[in-house]
Amino acid sequence: MSPSTPPEDDPGFPAATAPHTATAAGLDAAVATCRACPRLVAWREEAARTKRKAYLDWEYWARPVPGFGPADAALAITGLAPAAHGGNRTGRVFTGDPSGDALFAALHDVGLASQAVATHRGDGLELYGVRITMPVHCAPPGNRPTTAERDTCRPWLARELELLRPTLRTVVVLGGFAWQALLPVLAGAGWCLPRPRPAFGHGTEVLLVDVRGRDHGELRLVGGYHPSQRNMFTRTLTPAMLRDVLQRGAETAGLPRR
Template sequence: MDSSSPAQGAARSADLAALDVRITGCRACPRLVAWREEVAATKRAAFADQTYWGRPVPGFGPPDAPLLVVGLAPAAHGGNRTGRMFTGDRSGDVLYAALHDIGLASRGTSVRADDGLELYGVRVTSPVHCAPPANKPTPGERDTCRPWLVRELGLLRPTLRAVVVLGAFGWQAALPALTEAGWAVPRPRPAFAHGARVTLVRRPEPDAPGTGPASAELFGCFHVSQRNTFTGRLTPAMLRQVLATAAESAGLPTRSPWTS
């Protein structure tokens, strides 16, 4: 399963389903492997009766999504427990509530991998697929994991029209991945900011000219971390606004029932 080489595993993945399977078998970063497995074995008291996933967490959403949301990494007792991105923790509840509010998710909560949640035209992923200690991957771990994100972006190229990046770490990881996947990122590289918007021009593919959108819009948004949402640095209205704007640029229909 190419467990020690994300670059080889990513290159051998013909579609997103194959990529997701290979991601779950990755053991390329010893510190992350040890941590995610330790958490899965010791558990949190509230989840002591549950079997933790304890592996890398793949992306979630349709393989032809025109909108991609990029986070940071799975939470130790969220995605690392449930096996699905932003599932089983408060950050996920904030994100999926916003997606549901604007009509891009079938429900506003994400409790477990088999809870029936569906995403409409949007896929959720992260630049690091293993839960890191203290929610802080190292730059080396980010770079080791990058081939998975590059391949995911490449497989989404025929439909991808907008990318929302949650937080500065994800932004710093996404820019080089987007470059490797075939988009021209402006120079100097744009700085992260909430509400930032950058147009990325797609470089032509010699073997598939004219396929897919000619450009994609990149959006910055504060991360849906508890620290940001509890302090009000990121409010539900702020998150909905960024997601709705990105969805509009991706050509997705949205609804706006909220008043604040």
């Protein structure tokens, strides 16, 4: 960190740091040091102290959870935020909670993951052509980040998508929160959004054009319901619906079938 960079607990830390990360690995390392949102820091660390009974022998990650997947992915998946006893425990997005159980099973079914189960970092799981990220990198109370927390965290997402840009073709957006968080990031990066801005819906597809005329000037968004425990229990989202959205993402990104 240079003398001019705000400390990790300054609200300006993400905006000052993210644009200067040169690689996805560097970005992931910087994300994991962030303490810019006091409410989220307090919540993620409290969850690590109190723990759930089933995880008493775990040493919780209790830091911001970085993205996961190859740095040259053609497909990105955006969720909401880590779960307090899922990603906040394991240190990997969508790992160790019911949402992750549903997502990785579906990714494996459509040939985008090496295994159907994700339990912890270092469990051997690999993603093929896919990187998973989120607009808020810390577990929020009640799974509800504030708009201020979302906006403070936004530079991390913007830089991650910028680093992916040479290869990125499609983004599968899981949930309305992620959809609303992503659109201004894409607009700021030079993607032309339709007017009025497209509303979120399961199966919604939007094709964006790069108004700056750079190579690979199209990006497709595919909306899908978030695989939350509630959505899966009520069958608002079924495993087949989730597989279909991910398969559509893979096809539009040009990923080969496995």
